[in-house]
Amino acid sequence: MLSVLTMVRNREAHLIQLVEGLRRSLRKPDELIVVDMSDTPIDAPAAGFPIRIARMETEGLPLAAARNHAAAMARGEQLLFLDVDCIAMRDCLGRLSETLDRHDALLCADVRYLGPDDARGDWEETALLAAGAAHPVRSFPASGVREERQAGLFWSLAFAIRRARFEALGGFDAAFTGYGGEDTDFGYRARETGLPLLFVGGAIACHQYHDSYDPPVQHLDDIVANARRFHARWHEWPMGGWLDQFTRMGLVDWEAGAPVVRRQPTAAERAASLSTWPASAIRVDDPLGAT
Structure with missing residues (x-):
């Protein structure tokens, strides 16, 4: 069945x-x-x-x-x-x-x-x-x-x-x-x-196509929290490309070797992160930065 x-x-x-x-x-x-x-x-x-x-x-x-x-x-x-x-x-x-x-x-x-x-x-x-x-x-x-x-x-x-x-x-x-x-x-x-x-x-x-963000700034808090949880278990950082992008945007700081949310994205940053086809359809930032 x-x-x-x-x-x-x-x-x-x-x-x-x-x-x-x-x-x-x-x-x-x-x-x-x-x-x-x-x-x-x-x-x-x-x-x-x-x-x-x-x-x-x-x-x-x-x-x-x-x-x-x-x-x-x-x-x-x-x-x-x-x-x-x-x-x-x-x-x-x-x-x-x-x-x-x-x-x-x-x-x-x-x-x-x-x-x-x-x-x-x-x-x-x-x-x-x-x-x-x-x-x-x-x-x-x-x-x-x-x-x-x-x-x-x-x-x-x-x-x-x-x-x-x-x-x-x-x-x-x-x-x-x-x-x-x-x-x-x-x-x-x-x-x-x-x-x-x-x-x-x-x-x-x-x-099926739908709007999404690159990086996914709307999930900033979840991604940082879940990355820390994953690292605690496996001693590797998942979603490394996204964490790097958040860091460059000033949304994330690294304290004692771990990411911490510094601030939330502005409306302008959200708009700038809205992806267009095909980038919005294909997640190329694999969890462990395989790309």
Whole structure:
């Protein structure tokens, strides 16, 4: 049984397209679990498979806790975590499910990044695949799997894992609150148990465009707090490129070798950090500065 899990916060239009991708999949999900953190409760889109929605009242964006909540609700032996702004192509679910049957591993899907005008209504898969930009660092095979030795390249945007493994790892560490670091910590803990990280060829998901910031100044406090938590455990600084940018902007100081928030970004700095395609779609500052 394959459970697809997603979280949504005020992005119902993205959720509708995610569900449409699942409806077109050759291998349908046995269920979709939605953790809804929106200001106004969402309605379940029409689909040919069960959709269960769980409300999670929150002021922030507790990604780790939300993913754990979705996993606790799931009934499947296979868990596929799919961010709400992703659209699975028709072979994606089948490739990931078949790979989990053969490999006890942490699987990453091949994410392609769409432009501002893509998937804004009716869409055809061939058009999305033609428009989607591949990630510049994460290299996927055309088919089969490739083992990735750099645990810092695990990316929670679209990944699959056996339920038993997820539970044995204790899920995501909910002490990572808000944005940043929780997925890298998960990837590192998976590596410590000997769980391979596999990049699965042909398991393609297309990421829907939305405005974002480079660096993500709106998540300044979360990134600094989560970076410090990560360093305390692993003795490495994640999200190094962002921390460097915050430092150059005067938002962060380093005291006793650790980052401290000096001030909040101004309105002008927020506006200047608003990214444009393709930079806003593709996160090239990987958690451990791999780029």
